[in-house]
Amino acid sequence: MSAVTENSPFIVIPLYIVIVIISAIFILKLTKDKTRKISSLRLIIQIAAVVAIFMGLILGPFNVPLFQPLGPTPRDHLIGADFLGNQFPDGISFPVLACYYPNGRTVTCPIWQLQAYIFPFWNHSRGYDVLYSTSGLEKIGIVVGLVAAAAIILGRSVCGWLCPFGLYQDVLTRIRKSARLRHLSFSDKNSVKLGQARYVIIAIFLLLSVIFGSYAIFGTELVPGTIPGGPQGTEAGLVGKINEPFCLVCPARPLCVLAECAVGAMKYSYVSQITYGPLWIEGFYISSINIAVLIAVTILALAYRRFWCRICPLGAITGFFSTFKPFKNIALTKLEKNQQKCTKCGVCKRVCPTQATAMYDMKGGDVTESRCMLCARCIEICPYEGALKMTFARKTLAESQNWLQKDK
Amino acid sequence: MLPPEYRPAQVGIAIIILGIVVLPFLLSVQAQNTINFLPTDTFSIPELDGSINFAINGSCRSAVLENNTWIFRGLVLNNSQTRGNLQISTDNSNITITDFRSNSAFGRSQYLRYISEGQGVQIINFGINSTTNAADWMVTLNRTQFLTAGEGWYLQRDNTVVVNGQTGNITVIHYTYDDPNNSNLPFYEQHSVALTIGVVITVTILVAALISIKTRR
Numbered sequence: 001m002s003a004v005t006e007n008s009p010f011i012v013i014p015l016y017i018v019i020v021i022i023s024a025i026f027i028l029k030l031t032k033d034k035t036r037k038i039s040s041l042r043l044i045i046q047i048a049a050v051v052a053i054f055m056g057l058i059l060g061p062f063n064v065p066l067f068q069p070l071g072p073t074p075r076d077h078l079i080g081a082d083f084l085g086n087q088f089p090d091g092i093s094f095p096v097l098a099c100y101y102p103n104g105r106t107v108t109c110p111i112w113q114l115q116a117y118i119f120p121f122w123n124h125s126r127g128y129d130v131l132y133s134t135s136g137l138e139k140i141g142i143v144v145g146l147v148a149a150a151a152i153i154l155g156r157s158v159c160g161w162l163c164p165f166g167l168y169q170d171v172l173t174r175i176r177k178s179a180r181l182r183h184l185s186f187s188d189k190n191s192v193k194l195g196q197a198r199y200v201i202i203a204i205f206l207l208l209s210v211i212f213g214s215y216a217i218f219g220t221e222l223v224p225g226t227i228p229g230g231p232q233g234t235e236a237g238l239v240g241k242i243n244e245p246f247c248l249v250c251p252a253r254p255l256c257v258l259a260e261c262a263v264g265a266m267k268y269s270y271v272s273q274i275t276y277g278p279l280w281i282e283g284f285y286i287s288s289i290n291i292a293v294l295i296a297v298t299i300l301a302l303a304y305r306r307f308w309c310r311i312c313p314l315g316a317i318t319g320f321f322s323t324f325k326p327f328k329n330i331a332l333t334k335l336e337k338n339q340q341k342c343t344k345c346g347v348c349k350r351v352c353p354t355q356a357t358a359m360y361d362m363k364g365g366d367v368t369e370s371r372c373m374l375c376a377r378c379i380e381i382c383p384y385e386g387a388l389k390m391t392f393a394r395k396t397l398a399e400s401q402n403w404l405q406k407d408k
Numbered sequence: 409m410l411p412p413e414y415r416p417a418q419v420g421i422a423i424i425i426l427g428i429v430v431l432p433f434l435l436s437v438q439a440q441n442t443i444n445f446l447p448t449d450t451f452s453i454p455e456l457d458g459s460i461n462f463a464i465n466g467s468c469r470s471a472v473l474e475n476n477t478w479i480f481r482g483l484v485l486n487n488s489q490t491r492g493n494l495q496i497s498t499d500n501s502n503i504t505i506t507d508f509r510s511n512s513a514f515g516r517s518q519y520l521r522y523i524s525e526g527q528g529v530q531i532i533n534f535g536i537n538s539t540t541n542a543a544d545w546m547v548t549l550n551r552t553q554f555l556t557a558g559e560g561w562y563l564q565r566d567n568t569v570v571v572n573g574q575t576g577n578i579t580v581i582h583y584t585y586d587d588p589n590n591s592n593l594p595f596y597e598q599h600s601v602a603l604t605i606g607v608v609i610t611v612t613i614l615v616a617a618l619i620s621i622k623t624r625r
Contacts, residue, residue, distance in 0.1 A: 084601055085601075086590070087598075087599070087600065087601040087602070088601045126583075133590050133598070134598075134599065134601070134602065138599065138602050141602060141605075141606075142601055142602050142605045145605040145606065145608070145609040146605060146608075146609075148609055148612075149605075149608055149609045149612045152612050152613065152616050153612060153616075267486075267487070267488075329617075329620055330613060330616035330617045330619075330620045331616070332616050332619065393616075393619045393623075394619065394623040
């Protein structure tokens with residue numbers, strides 16, 4: 001009668017690890033082109049990361065049929081929510097666009113958390129079906145701490161190797177390449193400006209959250225309708241409509257939610273009806289603003305490699321904690337250059353998906369910059385042995401090879 | 409056709425996709441018997457002059473009328489995602505259920521939305537075993553008007569919600585929360601997550617700084 005399956009983590013996780021390892025070995029063996037080996041490995045890890053981020057969809061035991069539509073709220077099947085209790089019920093923050101809204105995610109986007117803990121949960125303890133026992137400031141401290149730790153350890157390699165939206169853009173790049181179309185590039189000046197714009201974007205949206213949460217923070221309601229209303233506090237007024245302003249424009253939200261609808265993990269009929277108003281104005285899961293941004297970003301990412309990563313506010317935060325002093329001094333994952341071996345051919349600069357230039361411009365040593373996602377594309381394409389390398393705790397992970405000579 | 413260097417990548421993707429697709433079949437999913445219903449199907453309660461309809465298609469594992477109460481087991485509507493149990497009775501009113509959400513394993517709320525015609529009484533029970541109080545419940549009229557407990561609805565000891573004299577779009581929600589009162593706990597237990605993260609970040613910085621200093625020498 002009942003459709004129950006228990007997908008034990010003890011079966012699913014080892015099976016997942018085995019599949020990933022076999023795939024990685026298989027792809028490294030199969031990739032004969034030495035200038036594509038790291039990219040191929042990265043692709044496997046990106047796909048594996050997406051599966052890991054949404055492993056709640058297949059992991060159990062949750063007493064629900066496998067791959068059947070899961071619970072309607074975002075938190076259903078969130079791993080870690082119960083583990084962390086009501087001090088931090090939204091799950092572990094990890095600096096990738098692991099959107100809060102779809103089902104089954106195992107980690108949570110820090111941008112959502114930073115906004116939500118300012119408004120409406122600065123001092124309001126109930127809402128979105130959960131209860132918080134700690135203050136907004138404490139929760140923000142936890143988010144910042146987790147992001148800082150991840151950034152110090154992994155740097156922006158989380159963007160290059162683990163972010164689901166990064167994979168989406170890389171797939172778009174592959175589609176463009178398969179159509180034999182050449183990418184467009186920004187001028188160096190504009191590329192730098194875009195990199196700086198990320199910090200303005202994150203500042204604007206956090207400021208909006210502070211303005212909306214002004215009643216709780218300063219005791220003055222700067223925007224009418226932002227005092228928590230309704231039994232949970234999130235049902236009435238503006239609180240129920242614009243809680244996390246960045247999420248209303250984030251392209252990752254509709255992508256994740258619609259992808260889950262496509263694989264049957266969420267029901268589109270449910271997603272589309274749960275709105276606080278007309279879909280084009282505000283939706284709990286997706287709004288037309290989201291979709292418009294997603295379409296625009298998709299078109300731009302087809303033309304410009306990793307377009308979103310150039311303006312991503314989450315990448316800005318990760319970059320801040322890994323490439324700005326004093327964090328830069330202790331960051332563990334780095335891109336390093338050996339000036340003696342570099343001939344200034346400029347190929348590294350040309351292949352960089354985010355048009356980072358430090359590995360070309362700087363003299364040597366640590367050349368990691370905030371625009372660099374540590375994707376290692378420059379390393380695999382550099383034909384001078386040891387000119388560029390990626391290191392973790394000063395141990396070499398990948399190093400440029402003299403592939404020109406060896407292929408002869 | 410992709411350039412040759414992309415073919416291994418495609419093979420790799422194919423392996424992963426195959427793994428993901430095969431995984432469900434390795435972990436068996438049993439078939440189930442269900443009763444399907446349509447909006448035209450009426451669940452009537454003749455003795456109380458009441459009737460229940462669903463606004464959209466749905467299914468349940470069983471639907472039985474006992475003591476003038478319809479007991480639906482394993483109920484799911486096509487606009488919802490999880491199955492749950494619902495006991496509902498309606499006296500001197502006809503209702504059309506538009507939404508029903510059960511409390512899944514990790515869900516923290518469950519609700520029923522219906523349109524009531526006639527100022528009768530509706531008796532709703534989600535089958536909650538634990539003790540609840542009125543603060544855990546919310547009843548709204550036309551989605552905007554919050555009804556105070558005792559005025560338009562009340563909660564019985566067996567977790568049955570009785571809505572009386574309301575016409576329109578009614579929502580009955582139950583929230584499941586952990587014990588909110590942890591102020592009696594010691595400081596380190598009240599803030600254990602923050603303290604743990606504090607330790608993690610401190611250790612990370614110290615180890616990273618140590619490595620940085622050591623490798624510079």
